[in-house]
Amino acid sequence: MLDKLEMYIAVAREEHFGRAAAALGITQPTLSAGVKQLEEQLGVQLIFRGSRYGGLTPEGQSALSWARKIVGDSRQLKEEMRFSRHGLTGQLRIAVIPTALTWAAKLTARFSEKHPKVRFTILSRTSAEILSMIENFSVDAGISYLDNEPMGKVSSVPLYREHYMLVCHRDSPFAERRTVGWAELNGQKLCLLTPDMQNRRIIDKNFRESGVSPEAWIESNSTIVLTVNVEDGGWMTVLPADMARSLAAGKPLKIIPMEVAEVVHSVGLVAPYREPHTPVLKALLTEARRMSKAG
Structure with missing residues (x-):
């Protein structure tokens, strides 16, 4: 039944049978048959469907919570047994807001020094996507804002508080400020x-509270694209301090602190709330706490 529960979770996550099948690396008929068999075993209809996916039934919503718990417990059991045989090994998938990618690099580098048998996959995603991916087992953890969106039931470790910098060309009138x-x-x-990024929403709020509503003539979900436009096109951008320092290093750019906003937002490591955590995730949370104290 476990494989069928994973199929069901994938369909609920993707809201599309074809995309769910592709995500699992199986054919769509195999996926459809697996979900149908799960419905027969449970004795209820889980998904409204005609010619296509039509959403979860009330019973399907309840079953999804159980499916996530059962699959999560199963994966944790496997991790525990692997740890007892081989020590800390495996792979961690972490989704990160674009402005925290420098911190993701710091965390994984420190972790890898102590646990060289653990591999990482780092994905750049929005804060809303990160929470959804954690809930649906698409990633093991995330680095995101801790205090600007509903987080749900998660374990979290604050890493830093976000402060902003203006990034401009060294020839800009603001360069010596x-x-x-x-x-x-x-x-x-x-x-x-782009406006779907929580960082952008925070920046827009700072502008509004200062009584202005400036327009962004170039928008991107990539901080690298923003920096290239500042370097080559005479534009300016606003980024968190660590990201600004990293992207401006070695370039003809200047970074100038923005006046401190009334509310400073925390960014940290977020993981599914489970007690106990898997050994590798427990070690990652521990390393994040060390970094937080060191900072």
């Missing part, structure tokens, strides 16, 4: 992250 006020960027040539 010690600080820059948010209102001063009204009417300036700005490139910013």
